[in-house]
Amino acid sequence: MKVFLKKNIKNRIRNGHPWIYENEIESYEENIKNGNIVDIFNHENFFIGKGYINFNSKIRIRILTRKNESIEKDFFKKRFISALKRRNTKENSFRVIFSEADNLPGLIVDKFDNYIVLEINTLGMERFKSLIIDTIVELFNPKGIFEKSNNSSREKEGLEKFSGWVYKNGPELIPFNLNGLKFFADTKGQKTGSFLDQRINAKSLKNFSKNKVCLDAFCYTGNFGMHMLLYGAKHVTFLDYSQRAIDIVNLIAKENGFKNYETIVGNAFDILKNFDKSSKYFDIVSIDPPSFAKKATNKQSAFKGYKEINLRAMRITKDNGLIATSSCTQVISEEEFEHILFSAGVDSGKLIRVIHRGDQPFDHPYVLNILETKYLKFRLLQIENIKE
Template sequence: MTQTAPPHLPRLRLKVTPAAQTQLRAGHPWLYESSVKSQNRPGAAGELAVVLDRQERFLALGLYDPGSPLRLRTLHVGAPVTVDRAWWAQHLDSALALREGLFDHATDGYRLLNGESDGWPGLVLDRYASTLVLKLYTAAWFPHLSMVLELLSERFPGFAVVLRLSRNIQEAAKTFDLHDGQAVQGDLDGETVIFSESGLRFEADVVKGQKTGFFLDQRENRRRVEALSQGRRVLNAFSFTGGFSLYAARGGASSVVSLDLSQHALAGAKHNFALNPALVGVGHQTVQADVFEWLREDQGHFGLIVLDPPSLARRESERAAAIAAYGTLAEDALKLLGRGGILMSASCSAHVSEREFFAAVRGAVKRSGRGSVELETTAHAPDHHASFAEAEYLKAIFIQVF
């Protein structure tokens, strides 16, 4: 196994609650601090710790993080294994193989590693053309970073790698002389990268932008919006840098409105349109306003409205308010939809379940008293697949009203 602690120390061993043993055997990738009954010694971030069952037999192996409530992020469950460089290489290749055949030359922006769901807990890797963005959510990866970069350089020769860090580990990163937005491999020409998605060109702010620089997870829903936009006046609310707007324009929308509170985001939308000269003939308007307030005003009728807000529930205590907000947004948007208009409403709040979100939107449609046809509900794109409940955050619903 890869050593991250002084070699004279014994392997870090954890004994956990019976409930935690059951969850680990069932494939759940997290072991919480409260589930650790005892351990043979203190551990350092990034150590490979073994979990023992009631009979003190090997149960699981994972990355230890003493600074996180998620004390262990599981790498392997079952019979003992040797975790060395060859194991990591095979582990990486298995995840990359899942993306083979998903994208052609028209798309060079997508997710390569989706954290726990790909067996890389607390680590996300996205590709933007010839730049990789590596985002870490736990300090447990810092001791393994050089090995990860070596593996990436072998599989993506000539690619630059940008390191992004969640806020909770940025202070710990200083110990390793690392910081958020750092180019840790290759050369980066500026803070932004131009990439292609379904033949459209977009700019990603890989150094300072949200997530890893762009919302790659909505790609499949953007394609659906394109297919529904022909001849329609389209409103893209919470537009950010105009992802849905560009797809709607290419899909034949009569006009597109990008609505967002951030002037910086709207400037990004204008720039993305400029990157695609073929769309210049489509009327595109940017509006800087609070979406909740703007939707309550008389804005005329739209043929398609996209509601894709940022997470409205970042913690469990905000769940009830978020559910109510989703309902309010849908209710106000429906008043702006003409006969035969389509509402696409999405949620990226993990604390709001699929059932709760869909019920909020369907409830708004019912209260409107209008006839409706539910066209489709969607979840995660294949490169963002979720293998356990806590990873399931993205959901969307398409409804046509009359």
């Protein structure tokens, strides 16, 4: 089945971007159905690649390969092996497949010790689910595979959301080790259950946490706070809007033998404001909020959200204290994020010193040809009062 692109093919496609939009297509062969693999040609009948098609999506085709090859189990096995070679890690817990960045758009695969959690977000990738599961079993021989495909994008693809064990079985809370700490991936929680992308950024607090009073806001299951406790923090306050997340924080703290902490359930914006009013200050504040904007049209509201939460964090950080701040909003660039931090510093009367600049870890690679694969920004800031 063939698809022909318009004459003025975008450089974006020519230079390696896998997305083809509806308005970039000149014509289709008959009888193409949603989820089919199609051969993609330019207006001169020159082969460009193969991908899967979905007429329900604005992204009409996602390219899987630029070669004229069969899309079958061996194809997926090669993709997985290539991804593992890129990672070249001895870690037991890491992201195995990162969608477009690993040439498998629509697929996320995380490894939590002996268990695998996968997320399928597109109809085209859904059609290959059994081959993907077979490939994972062959390469990893896991104790179980949990599918956590409940992203809102599935509805746009014409798919129902799904969560459940698709190979063998396992616990609701999947235990795994990370940086010398015991954690749990929550099969009923966010994304794949735990955020592996911040594990290296959390280690940047190693030389600063000893004997410090710390706050982990938007903590989810406590990644930054647990690392601060591991590194000798005097006390950590964990804050999240989800009672379930806080329950898991308590479980993880117990598993690691930590007692010098407290938990708060509530809205971080409001609680940080109340801390300021009551003059409750911290040596280190971590803020790792969810994405404030999924689309560029919501960019300005995201700017306001990030500035507000960082300003409130700066106001409750002691002079020369630290803020570990993050943005996972893809539509906000590195430069824009730093400008937001600068603006919050000016409004709060602080000098903002960048101690460490973090990024996505090696198992969440980003492709310079595919801007959408770059999303995570992390800064470790020292906050100094401008006036005495």
